[in-house]
Amino acid sequence: MINETKQNNQKRIFSGIQPTGNLHLGNYLGAIKNWVNLQKEIPSIFSIVDLHAITVPQDPVKLKASTYEVTAAIIAAGIDINRSILFNQSSVKEHAELAWIFNCVCRIGWLNRMTQFKEKAGKNREKATVGLYGYPVLMAADILLYKATHVPVGDDQKQHIELARDIASAFNSMFKNQSEEDFFCLPEPQILGPATRVMSLRDGKKKMSKSDISDASRINLTDTKEQISNKIKKAKTDPLPLPETVNELQSRPEALNLLNIYSALSSQPITKTLEQFTGKGFSYFKPMLVELAVETLSPISSEMRVLLKDTKEIDKILKIGEEKARNIAQPILKDVKSLLGFIN
Ligand code: AQP
Numbered sequence: 001m002i003n004e005t006k007q008n009n010q011k012r013i014f015s016g017i018q019p020t021g022n023l024h025l026g027n028y029l030g031a032i033k034n035w036v037n038l039q040k041e042i043p044s045i046f047s048i049v050d051l052h053a054i055t056v057p058q059d060p061v062k063l064k065a066s067t068y069e070v071t072a073a074i075i076a077a078g079i080d081i082n083r084s085i086l087f088n089q090s091s092v093k094e095h096a097e098l099a100w101i102f103n104c105v106c107r108i109g110w111l112n113r114m115t116q117f118k119e120k121a122g123k124n125r126e127k128a129t130v131g132l133y134g135y136p137v138l139m140a141a142d143i144l145l146y147k148a149t150h151v152p153v154g155d156d157q158k159q160h161i162e163l164a165r166d167i168a169s170a171f172n173s174m175f176k177n178q179s180e181e182d183f184f185c186l187p188e189p190q191i192l193g194p195a196t197r198v199m200s201l202r203d204g205k206k207k208m209s210k211s212d213i214s215d216a217s218r219i220n221l222t223d224t225k226e227q228i229s230n231k232i233k234k235a236k237t238d239p240l241p242l243p244e245t246v247n248e249l250q251s252r253p254e255a256l257n258l259l260n261i262y263s264a265l266s267s268q269p270i271t272k273t274l275e276q277f278t279g280k281g282f283s284y285f286k287p288m289l290v291e292l293a294v295e296t297l298s299p300i301s302s303e304m305r306v307l308l309k310d311t312k313e314i315d316k317i318l319k320i321g322e323e324k325a326r327n328i329a330q331p332i333l334k335d336v337k338s339l340l341g342f343i344n
Contacts, residue, residue, distance in 0.1 A: 010043075010149075011042045011043070011149045011150060012042065012043050012044075012045070012146055012147060012148045012149055012150070013035075013038055013039070013042050013043070013044040013045065013148060013149075013150045013151070013152060013190075014044075014045045014046075014047070014142060014143050014146050014148035014151060014187075015031060015035060015044075015045075015046055015047075015151055015152050015153060016046065016047040016048070016049035016052065016089065016139075016142055017031060017032070017046075017047075017048060017049065017070055017074070018048075018049050018050075018052050018053045018070075018210075019048050019049075019050055019053050019063060019066035019067040019069070019070045020053045020056075020058070020063075020066060020210055020211070021062075021066055021210040021211070022069070022210060022220040022221065022222055023069075023070060023073045023210075023220065023221045024198075024208055024209075024210060024218040024219060024220050024221065025198055025208060025218065025219040025220075025221075025261065025293070025297075026154065026195075026197075026198035026207065026208035026209070026218070027154075027210075027221075028077065028221060028297075028300075029193065029195035029198055029261065029264040029265070030153070030154025030155070030156075030193075030195060030196055030197065030198060031152060031153060031154055032073075032074060032077045032078075032079070033077070033193070033264070034152045034190065034192045034193060035074075035079060035084075035152055036077060036078035036079060038150070038152055038190065039079065039080060039083055039084045040083075042149075042150060043084075044083075044084040044085070045084065045085040045087075045146055045148070045325060045328070046074060046079060046084060046085065046086050047086075047087055047088070047089045047142065047325070048067055048070050048071055048074075048086075048087075048088050048089065048318075049089045049142065050063065050067060050088060050089050050090045051089045051090050051095060051096065051138060052089070052135060052138060052139070053066075054131065055129055055131040055132040055134075055135050056120065056129070056132060067088060068308060068311050068314050069222075069304070069308065071086065071088075071307075071314050071317070071318060072303075072304045072307040072308050072314060073221050073300065073304055074086060075303075075307060075317070076299075076300045076301070076303035076304040076307060077221075077300050081317055081320070081321070085321050085324045085325050085328075086317065086318070086321040087318055087321030087322040087324070087325045088318050088321075088322065089142065091318065091319075091322040092145075092322060092325050092326050092329055094145055094326065094329040094330060094333045095138065095141055095142055095145060095329075096138075096141075097333060098141035098144065098145050098333055098336065099134070099137055099138040099140075099141035101141075101336060101337075101340065102137045102140050102141050102144075102167050102171075103134060103137055105167055105170050105171050105174065106136075106137050106140070106163070106166075106167050106170075110163055110166060111133060111134070111136065111137070111163075113159075114135075114136055114159060114160070114163065115159060116135070116136075116156065116159070116160070117132060117133055117135065117136075120132060121133075135160075136159075136160040136163045136164070137163075137167070139157075139160050139161075139163075139164060140160075140163060140164035140167040140168070143161070143164050143187050144164065144167070144168055144171075144184050144187070145329045145332060145333065146325075146328050146329060146332065147184060147185060147332060148187050149185055149187060149188060150187065150188050150190050151164075151187050151188070151189055151190060152189075152190035152191075152192060153189060153190070153191065154191070154196055154197060154198075155191050155196040155197040156197060156207060157189070158189050158191060161187060161188075161189040162189075164187055165186045165187060168184035168185070168186050168187070169186065171183065171184060172184055175339040175340060176339075177339065183335070183336070183339060193264050193267075194260045194263035194264045194268075194269060194270050195260045195261055195263070195264035198257065198260070198261060198264075199253065199254075199257040200212060200214075200217040200218065201216060201217050201218065201219070201231055201232070201234075201235040201236065201257075202214055202216060202217045202235075202236055203217070203236065203254075204236065204252075204253025204254035204255075204256065204257045205253055216231055216234060218231075219231055219232075219293060219297070221297060221300055221301055221304065222301050222304065223297070223301070224301075225294045225298060228290060228293050228294050228297065229290045229294070232258075232286050232289055232290045232293065233286055233290070235254065235258060235286070236254045237254050237255060237258065237282045237286075238252055238254065238255060240252070240255075241278075241279050241280060241281050242255065242259070242274065242277045242278055242279065242280050242281075242282075242285060243274070243278065244274060244278045245274070246270055246271065246274065255282075258282075258285070258286075258289060259273050259274065259277075261289065261293075262285075262288070262289050262292060265289075265292045265293060265296050266292060
């Protein structure tokens with residue numbers, strides 16, 4: 001018997017972040033800042049995706065510390081835990097269960113196209129874990145377990161959301177309920193704002209990333225005012241003044257990156273930022289960017305420090321989120337199992 005878990009008219013957001021070290025400006029501008037705005041409009045579920053984190057080797061002590069840090073960062077950045085659901089992925093076992101079911105829907109050929117696996121596995125593909133290969137299947141399960149309709153992410157995750165749509169479509173054609181309706185709606189990526197792919201401060205062609213060995217390549221949410229200032233002042237640029245049009249920035253990736261960061265931090269389109277800085281050099285622009293970055297990030301890092309003093313309180317918050325998430329996930333998974341023909 002299928003429960004009525006269909007919510008095709010009901011919007012719902014799901015997004016996640018890995019507890020794999022310090023969050024950086026890319027995570028903030030590409031994901032969290034948009035989550036904070038969207039949660040006001042659409043019921044939202046946010047997860048610290050530790051099952052994704054272990055697809056590459058993790059030190060258990062650091063993983064635990066990062067889980068607390070990332071939770072604190074998300075709350076400090078403005079996720080309202082009374083409005084949105086915030087929980088740790090591994091605490092809701094239905095994620096892993098649905099991922100297995102989707103492993104039996106997803107085709108190897110689809111996974112072979114995933115560029116993130118190719119980048120992360122590199123030349124050592126034979127030694128990569130099966131989990132890293134199946135990462136996008138777990139991500140599809142994360143989203144579809146809640147029948148989420150909108151998934152706010154950075155540009156790097158677009159291909160994985162397309163795969164989640166493919167899995168949902170395949171499932172819908174394979175398994176129909178009595179009224180022949182599609183079981184899953186197809187989730188839409190929400191890639192928003194002027195900084196959907198924040199680039200490294202050392203190389204404008206490389207994504208800002210937690211795993212970059214150079215700390216100078218990224219601004220961490222926990223960086224001090226001095227660290228932010230030093231990193232921006234040392235950020236790679238070019239000797240030309242800032243141009244009038246975005247087109248003229250296409251051959252200047254480092255300049256484009258800094259202007260995109262400024263625009264995202266000030267919540268304005270890049271054209272507006274260019275109006276402000278046309279003809280000016282980086283010696284004028286960079287201090288303004290430092291000021292804006294410090295103004296945005298300092299309150300987040302101070303609040304994070306306060307929250308991290310009491311990890312028991314964070315445990316409580318995650319526990320509440322876990323229960324709320326499970327209450328949505330369980331009936332949906334039960335319906336999935338009925339459609340498959342499982343007795344449950
Ligand atoms: N540079 C970025 N610009 C914009 N958005 C970004 N995101 C990550 N990097 C950028 C977005 O942040 C969210 C959470 O990312 P994640 O922690 O799940 O994983 P990630 O993409 O693997 O992050 P990193 O920093 O790049 O980690 P490593 O170094 O381990 O690969 C996602 O919405 C992502 O799009």
